Amino acid sequence: xxxxxxxxxxxxxxxxxxxxxxxxxxxxxxxxxxxxxxxxxxxxxxxxxxxxxxxxxxxxxxxxxxxxxxxxxxxxxxxxxxxxxxxxxxxxxxxxxxxxxxxxxxxxxxxxxxxxxxxxxxxxxxxxxxxxxxxxxxxxxxxxxxxxxxxxxxxxxxxxxxxxxxxxxxxxxxxxxxxxxxxxxxxxxxxxxxxxxxxxxxxxxxxxxxxxxxxxx
Numbered sequence: 269x270x271x272x273x274x275x276x277x278x279x280x281x282x283x284x285x286x287x288x289x290x291x292x293x294x295x296x297x298x299x300x301x302x303x304x305x306x307x308x309x310x311x312x313x314x315x316x317x318x319x320x321x322x323x324x325x326x327x328x329x330x331x332x333x334x335x336x337x338x339x340x341x342x343x344x345x346x347x348x349x350x351x352x353x354x355x356x357x358x359x360x361x362x363x364x365x366x367x368x369x370x371x372x373x374x375x376x377x378x379x380x381x382x383x384x385x386x387x388x389x390x391x392x393x394x395x396x397x398x399x400x401x402x403x404x405x406x407x408x409x410x411x412x413x414x415x416x417x418x419x420x421x422x423x424x425x426x427x428x429x430x431x432x433x434x435x436x437x438x439x440x441x442x443x444x445x446x447x448x449x450x451x452x453x454x455x456x457x458x459x460x461x462x463x464x465x466x467x468x469x470x471x472x473x474x475x476x477x478x479x480x481x482x483x484x485x
Contacts, residue, residue: 281315295337297373297416302336341376344394372414380436382412382421387434389441403441405434415463418470422463429455447472
């Protein structure tokens, strides 16, 4: 058998391409692809890694959708950048004073919203249609990366050239010691950062170009 590092699947996931009418989103935590047609009015098709995990539905068009994800049990649909209301099983969140970078599901009923000024943890009660803030961490944020298997966010701050690992668990936000990049280190963009596990431990992988134009991790 030939050895390899990567192998393409023999049964790829097929979805509508991006167009003037269709937006496509990918949720790394649930491994789901969302194809949203006409803001959801003509259909939303969600496909996962297996053929039996297809979900289809329609929803009202209330504006531009910038991010959309299901909870881990596929019971709650979250779209945090639309008007602040809970419509059925759809969690809506907005803020006037901050810019939302994104959001992540921490558990079946807890969601963390990450903006340019904070990490805020919410609990959601779909039966009572209630959203309650549990914890908040105030910190200037340029971008973040998320690793769902370890419930860890890596945050690039606005005040120093450093990266902060933040653990976001049920009802708890823990900021870990920062990773100093040094004053002579160029600012690292989000695209050059990957979170994962190496030999069973959480790891931060930084892709950097050397002086001879090679890439190193």
